[in-house]
Amino acid sequence: MQVSVKYFASLRELMGEASSVIEIEEGTPISQLWQLIIENKNIEFENVMMAVNMEYVKSEHQLKSGDEVAFFPPVTGG
Amino acid sequence: MQVSVKYFASLRELMGEASSVIEIEEGTPISQLWQLIIENKNIEFENVMMAVNMEYVKSEHQLKSGDEVAFFPPVTGG
């Protein structure tokens, strides 16, 4: 199945892309997708925040087909 | 010696006057002046606040000639 993945701010710059569509297995935990991404790109990134369909999720959250997944650094608004 | 005395809000209404000049002895504590006033007027008034020369004072504060003394109820601004 496919999920769309978005990156923001410093992570977007580090990734060199704002989004991508990634093929994974149904039910993959979001933390495992994240590991896959940083290993493929060979990057290090601490304190990543994770969201699915525009809501924060825990690292064990299981992904479904068509999910909009987002990874980003700690937020600094306001 | 003389001090000028001001009353505000509900106390002003109860006294029937906004100010008066009162003759007392030098060094009289403000609490004693207050007792004198309520006895003369035969009124009861709880929780009076006291100021001398536009600053709050304690009940044992001793008065000097020419002081501007004020008595008023708890404040309710804002």
Add this chain to the structure above:
Amino acid sequence: MLIEIRKKPFNAYQEIQAYLENLDLAGQYGATASFVGSMRDFNEDKKVTYMTLEHYPGMTEKHLETIAKEAIEKWQLLDVLILHRVGKVKISEDIVLVATWSAHRKEAFESCRMIMEQLKSGAPFWKKEETNSGSQWVEKNTPGY
């Protein structure tokens, strides 16, 4: 720092804006906290039609100035604005405005709230309400914490 007792209605946000335009603080402050107290049409279940606000000219200003100066020192504020109505106040008119400027939000929030609490507990103002059951002096404020 500006502290004023106003006999006429004022618009709190126009006042902040106008005050700000005359300050030379652009780029220095990161945080502005403000509080506006306005005239409600009810108090403790009674319908209020208007209110008369009395103060102690001289002492009120002096007391507010002391409160503001202590806040500036305690929180290293860049500026403070306090306006307070007196006289006859109608429904929905602004009664009090407190605004504080600082580098960071913690100081702005805390100082603004503390100034309001000190104003309410110590500044010589008294409210008399005109209600559907006659006129009466307000005896105490609602708790702030």
Add this chain to the structure above:
Amino acid sequence: MLIEIRKKPFNAYQEIQAYLENLDLAGQYGATASFVGSMRDFNEDKKVTYMTLEHYPGMTEKHLETIAKEAIEKWQLLDVLILHRVGKVKISEDIVLVATWSAHRKEAFESCRMIMEQLKSGAPFWKKEETNSGSQWVEKNTPGY
């Protein structure tokens, strides 16, 4: 309730005033607390020339709406206004505005501050500063309590 992400500069106090004029709350609210975060020309001893604010369109609005609704319920607020800038922000421009309306001051103060803290800790915004030593992403916020 109004929550907006703004690409262009806004004047916080004109915004509160304009929003207020369209509300039908006259006489109901006794307390309005507001906070305005503005662009400073320094951060941790570095001179900042401008800032770029990024957000996550869709999620940011949704997250702010959740924060506002929780605050309205928790403090029985009459209304909430939240504006936040994105894009290139210049010195002294307003970045964020939070205003809360309630019957009494305690609820207005506490909800305004809590909304700001929740916005800062959870709403997806990211600041990149242009300083005298190059451009850099802001890594964390200053503490709010």
